[in-house]
Amino acid sequence: MEQTLLMDSVLIEQLWRRHADRLLLYATTVLSDRGAAEDVLQNVFVRLMASPSEGLDSEAGYLFRAVRNEALNVIRSRRLATRAVSPLFDEVALDPRTSAELAERGRQVEKVLLRISAEEREAVVLKIWGDFSIPEAAVIAGISEKTFEHRYYRGLAALREKLGDLDHDEP
Amino acid sequence: MTNLEDSLAELRPARAPEALWRRIQTGKLADRRWPSLRRDALSIAAALLLVVALYFILLPSPEPVPAALGPQGSPEELLRELKAVRHKIVIESNRDGNWDLWVMNADGSNPVNLTKTPDIDELYPKVSPDGTKICFCADEGKGEEKVRNLYLMDADGGKRTKVADNSREPCWSADGTKIAFLHGEFDKFSYSDFATRGIFIYDLASGQIRQHPNKKIEHLYTLNWTPDGKWFVATVHGGMGFKHGILALEAEGDGVFDLNLGGCRPDLSPDGRQVAWGHGDYAIGVADLDFSSNPPRATNVHNVVESKDPMETYHVDWSPDGKYVAFSYGPKHQGKNLRGLLPEFPGVEAPGWNTAVADVSKKNTFVQVTNDGKSCKEPDWMFVK
Numbered sequence: 001m002e003q004t005l006l007m008d009s010v011l012i013e014q015l016w017r018r019h020a021d022r023l024l025l026y027a028t029t030v031l032s033d034r035g036a037a038e039d040v041l042q043n044v045f046v047r048l049m050a051s052p053s054e055g056l057d058s059e060a061g062y063l064f065r066a067v068r069n070e071a072l073n074v075i076r077s078r079r080l081a082t083r084a085v086s087p088l089f090d091e092v093a094l095d096p097r098t099s100a101e102l103a104e105r106g107r108q109v110e111k112v113l114l115r116i117s118a119e120e121r122e123a124v125v126l127k128i129w130g131d132f133s134i135p136e137a138a139v140i141a142g143i144s145e146k147t148f149e150h151r152y153y154r155g156l157a158a159l160r161e162k163l164g165d166l167d168h169d170e171p
Numbered sequence: 172m173t174n175l176e177d178s179l180a181e182l183r184p185a186r187a188p189e190a191l192w193r194r195i196q197t198g199k200l201a202d203r204r205w206p207s208l209r210r211d212a213l214s215i216a217a218a219l220l221l222v223v224a225l226y227f228i229l230l231p232s233p234e235p236v237p238a239a240l241g242p243q244g245s246p247e248e249l250l251r252e253l254k255a256v257r258h259k260i261v262i263e264s265n266r267d268g269n270w271d272l273w274v275m276n277a278d279g280s281n282p283v284n285l286t287k288t289p290d291i292d293e294l295y296p297k298v299s300p301d302g303t304k305i306c307f308c309a310d311e312g313k314g315e316e317k318v319r320n321l322y323l324m325d326a327d328g329g330k331r332t333k334v335a336d337n338s339r340e341p342c343w344s345a346d347g348t349k350i351a352f353l354h355g356e357f358d359k360f361s362y363s364d365f366a367t368r369g370i371f372i373y374d375l376a377s378g379q380i381r382q383h384p385n386k387k388i389e390h391l392y393t394l395n396w397t398p399d400g401k402w403f404v405a406t407v408h409g410g411m412g413f414k415h416g417i418l419a420l421e422a423e424g425d426g427v428f429d430l431n432l433g434g435c436r437p438d439l440s441p442d443g444r445q446v447a448w449g450h451g452d453y454a455i456g457v458a459d460l461d462f463s464s465n466p467p468r469a470t471n472v473h474n475v476v477e478s479k480d481p482m483e484t485y486h487v488d489w490s491p492d493g494k495y496v497a498f499s500y501g502p503k504h505q506g507k508n509l510r511g512l513l514p515e516f517p518g519v520e521a522p523g524w525n526t527a528v529a530d531v532s533k534k535n536t537f538v539q540v541t542n543d544g545k546s547c548k549e550p551d552w553m554f555v556k
Contacts, residue, residue, distance in 0.1 A: 014466070021184040021186055022184045024184065024191075038187075041195075042194050046200050050198070090433065105178065105182060128180055
């Protein structure tokens with residue numbers, strides 16, 4: 001269903017609250033640079049405020065595509081060094097044990113996520129944390145579903161190999 | 172999904188900083204960043220400057236410099252101050268193999284067992300705004316028959332009356348005429364505080380109970396009611412489309428909004444303008460609340476208490492004058508014998524946990540007011556005229 005985004009400040013803030021965390025994760029993993037990723041989000045949202053966008057298939061899809069395009073422009077305009085990034089994941093959990101487990105898991109995933117290929121990383125981030133279906137994510141990445149699926153499962157396999165026991169249930 | 176996909180999906184993307192949103196609100200595009208080489212050179216220069224500056228700063232100064240970190244006030248002074256506070260604190264504690272509610276002075280002196288019921292575990296006290304009544308949970312029955320019910324009693328422990336079966340996490344309306352609470356999700360007993368479904372409101376005068384209009388409410392805990400009666404604030408864990416967070420819920424509507432505070436177990440200040448909460452497991456956060464904005468939001472987030480692993484901080488509660496917060500303070504549970512049950516859950520053993528009080532105006536200035544470590548938790552201030 002097509003929808004029109006009325007770009008008043010309230011709606012922009014609602015978009016921000018709904019999507020900013022995962023957009024930032026996505027941009028950070030594309031750029032490997034948290035500061036540059038924040039700049040990308042800033043530019044995308046500022047432009048959104050300035051120019052209404054109509055006829056969007058989905059607000060999330062639109063925002064991810066916009067962030068991707070902006071991030072690619074950044075990559076094209078200069079060489080980015082792979083930099084230490086702020087934690088990609090929160091460790092918020094109800095209880096301390098889960099919180100500690102999530103923190104450790106987050107550190108491990110972050111470490112290996114930034115080591116797999118950029119294309120596979122993007123596929124994994126879009127599917128898992130972007131929460132898109134394979135067809136939706138393929139559109140954002142600008143590739144065919146088949147290619148996306150291939151990258152995604154190769155990315156998972158690479159993560160599985162590097163993460164090891166994360167793939168097992170607790171005893 | 173495979174185990175790996177599930178495992179990855181459990182990780183929550185780090186929160187986008189509020190400062191970035193504020194930058195966006197200025198309507199300005201990001202400044203163009205310098206090439207990496209130049210930035211690195213600048214970083215090195217800045218670091219060198221910092222080292223030089225630190226050298227001069229750390230030289231002995233003729234004037235004493237106040238510590239930037241650590242407590243801003245002394246626990247001893249705070250304890251002396253608390254001796255003059257007339258309000259009291261009620262807690263749940265397991266001091267003799269059974270959970271009871273204890274009332275004590277603000278400095279922890281003169282503890283009195285209000286319940287003394289060897290077969291019933293009384294928990295989660297919530298004192299009425301005028302300090303005359305206490306609503307609380309009672310775990311009754313054994314084994315499969317065990318159930319958590321909601322009761323009301325006078326502040327001295329007398330005149331116990333049941334409010335609702337299979338219910339928990341109560342809070343009072345500001346005028347003390349109503350109690351809101353959460354219904355248990357399952358018939359089978361659960362210690363998990365988020366095992367709830369639906370908000371219900373009990374009218375003390377009529378004894379009638381009505382359900383909140385939003386029937387989709389689930390998995391809330393630590394319910395609060397704003398002084399104007401228009402909002403509830405509570406933690407959600409895996410419910411209504413939220414993974415975990417602190418929500419503002421319209422008291423008479425379907426609106427549900429994430430306040431975007433990392434953590435759990437909020438408590439509203441007496442004037443409803445601030446919220447304190449467990450900002451992670453080792454800090455008590457305080458933020459300003461703005462219910463006039465759409466959506467409601469929390470701003471000016473800062474910590475008033477910052478503890479260190481393994482000492483956790485939970486169950487914060489504002490004093491009636493808004494000057495102090497009481498909270499639970501104890502070691503992270505080690506070992507697996509409480510698997511699935513956590514010391515911060517009401518009625519779950521919390522060895523070494525005590526009640527502490529912090530001065531909200533001074534960072535990290537707090538003092539333990541119980542010292543026996545007998546699961547002294549869930550403090551709630553009692554207003555005294």
